Amino acid sequence: MATRPADQSPVKVKVTTAIDDGKQKETFELTTFGRYYKKGSSSYLQYDEMMEEGTVHTTVKIKDREVLILRSGVVSMRLHFLLDKRTPGNYQSPYGLLQTEADTRRMDIDFKEESAEGNIEILYEFIIQGSPAGTYQMNIDYKEERK
Structure with a gap:
């Protein structure tokens, strides 16, 4: 069952990821537009990231004290x-599927459903x-875009 567009809120999304691999620290930032909606007891944030190779569609599912990023x-x-x-996942690379x-270590979820705003x-x-790939700190901020 698809969520009707009327049930979705347009949001501005800012994703900041800081990576420390023990040798160097790098920070990546993405600002884009997407949508926020509720379905059952879960909240969803969806946005697209444009890359040179093409588009990446991202869905962030938030339920209680759990976050799933697809x-x-x-x-x-x-x-x-x-x-x-410690939870399993996967990454499909040009070289094959990596586990x-x-x-x-830390997870803070703060959102206001009534205003489609959160962090x-x-x-x-x-x-x-x-093999350890580093310590990652990811921040996802989103705020309703009012017309």
Whole structure:
């Protein structure tokens, strides 16, 4: 069952990811537009990221104290976050499917449903194919775009 457009709120999304691999620190920032909606007991944030290779569609599902990020398109990825848990995921690369794990150290979810506004902050250790890939701090801010 698809969510009707009237049930969705247009939002401005800012995603900041800081990566510390022990040798260097890098920060990536994305500002785009997307939509926020509720379905059952979950909240969803959807947005697209334009890359040179094509478009990446991202869905962020928030339910209670759990966050699931699904990316599809030129990049396919599944990231699952549960506080103080190590959760499996995957990343489809040009070289094949890589198994990943996210060891979530901190997760703060703050949102106001009535105004489609919020912030998700996640600090996690990222593991790819069993090898540590660094400490990641991701912030997702979103706010309703009023006309």
